[in-house]
């Protein structure tokens with residue numbers, strides 16, 4: 433899923449303070465799981481902004497709303513009335529949701545309430561961590577199911593680098609070294625002989641480097 | 653003396669190693685500014701005491717004068733440089749292009765590295781590139797040299813002629829892949845290896861045992877890295893703050909128990925003792941003396957370690973054929 437994190441309230445305020453009727457619009461899928469941008473969090477951000485507006489003596493009508501998904505037009509209908517009444521939208525979706533809302537309601541400014549942070553999963557309650565950078569040519573089959581591109585600070589494909597100590601990455605003792613994890617996993621799988629296979633140059637043309645990516649399914 | 657091997661390039665380092673001598677290398681960090689005279693001064697200090705000098709590439713991610721220009725300057729000052737290149741800051745186009753630039757000045761040695769993470773340096777909010785890693789850089793330089801081809805497959809007019817090296821850290825984790833990792837670097841193309849600085853001799857010996865068990869010491873030249881402590885503070889700092897460096901507590905204690913004014917001397921003594929022990933280890937082909945911001949001590953270390961004078965390749969009879977006569 434996509435993980436996001438709310439921007440500081442001050443930063444949000446600076447973006448929206450000159451609006452007259454602001455709708456805070458939640459997205460109840462990925463960013464609801466990390467409790468940062470779901471419909472419930474949209475309501476909380478709206479309340480905080482109302483308090484802020486009152487404190488600053490600024491008159492804005494701030495309402496709240498939410499839909500299941502902001503990255504697909506099919507889900508937009510329930511938000512139509514709310515958006516028609518607003519002069520701007522503060523979206524608590526990931527960057528994708530923000531852009532789809534902006535593309536659909538062409539006359540409304542749309543602002544992001546979150547910083548979209550990574551593609552990850554729920555490691556334990558309240559802890560979310562990155563697992564993939566959508567590189568477009570997955571190497572997990574060679575690396576014991578652990579992604580060196582998203583989990584190694586230098587995305588080395590033939591790791592570890594010389595900075596791996598006690599299973600931790602050189603950049604931060606809180607972060608496990610991806611290559612320690614890979615070696616441990618290959619050992620568990622009885623595949624240590626695979627460690628010496630040289631990983632060839634990665635094809636980054638399928639990654640961000642190749643430009644915006646699209647997937648077309650003729651069958652749909 | 654080791655068995656002689658046949659050199660493949662006109663690198664001075666390769667010739668010295670191939671002849672069976674113990675090689676001595678050191679390093680020179682370019683300045684944080686454009687004053688090239690600093691390099692000439694450091695170079696003059698080292699000249700004659702070492703065979704080649706490594707030129708570091710924005711080490712610890714602090715922005716400095718580039719290693720390519722610094723290598724050219726040192727070469728012009730009469731030293732033979734080892735161009736260090738990290739994959740952190742350049743993509744495959746830039747790396748190949750810089751290698752050709754270096755080759756156009758007949759820089760004959762390259763050390764292929766990944767580089768420290770940028771968060772250690774002065775551009776913490778910068779992007780890192782890591783288009784390829786150090787193993788892939790080794791393969792790339794080998795292809796450029798041996799096949800005369802760019803990564804893209806096109807022919808290179810006048811391919812680079814470089815002796816190709818890599819770093820090895822016997823002290824990083826996981827320990828069990830430290831020997832396989834060396835094997836992997838050799839398979840990727842590493843003809844010489846400079847190790848991380850050695851303080852934990854037991855661990856280094858265990859690693860070398862594993863290296864010999866697989867015969868890897870005969871497939872590459874291993875230069876053992878040493879760095880003298882200048883102060884007890886430095887020993888402590890290296891023990892606890894530098895990732896991948898293993899300083900045993902007894903060495904830190906030995907430095908701390910020495911009065912302040914004698915610590916520098918003690919650091920040199922420890923370094924000389926280390927070199928003596930390393931000389932006894934089969935498969936160690938030389939020393940990489942990294943005297944960090946203390947280059948002036950390198951001549952003394954080389955002399956007191958019995959590594960002076962350096963072999964004179966210009967002397968008649970010692971020079972392998974094929975050197976220009978003009």
Ligand code: SF4
Pocket residue numbers: 563564565566567568569570571572579580581582
């Ligand atoms: S290798 Fe690429 S696609 Fe596979 S998990 Fe890592 S970033 Fe994602």
Ligand code: SF4
Pocket residue numbers: 583584585586587588591592593594595596597600601602603608609610611612
């Ligand atoms: S310590 Fe491990 S995770 Fe960190 S950069 Fe090095 S190889 Fe990658």
